[in-house]
Amino acid sequence: MTDVNAKTIAFQCPQCGCALELTIGQIKSPESTHCACCGVGINTDASASSRIVEEIREAAEKVPAEITIKFIDRPENDDDGA
Numbered sequence: 001m002t003d004v005n006a007k008t009i010a011f012q013c014p015q016c017g018c019a020l021e022l023t024i025g026q027i028k029s030p031e032s033t034h035c036a037c038c039g040v041g042i043n044t045d046a047s048a049s050s051r052i053v054e055e056i057r058e059a060a061e062k063v064p065a066e067i068t069i070k071f072i073d074r075p076e077n078d079d080d081g082a
């Protein structure tokens, strides 16, 4: 039996694009984490992102190399339309 919580998910920091990794267990944890490169807060609260966790769990069973994660506390500084 595979322990899904131990699976590592690779994704990019939405702020700086740095390659990051979290385990499913970390993603499901209510504790937020920070980008190791730029320090931006990454909220992976499973209660707020349970759908994402479900997606990850399903995807993890297929052993993906990468997965898209949505970030809750992403700063709104998109200036593509200014």
Ligand SMILES: [Zn+2]
Pocket (backbone or CB within 6 Å): 013, 014, 015, 016, 017, 018, 035, 036, 037, 038, 039, 040
């Ligand atoms: Zn970053």
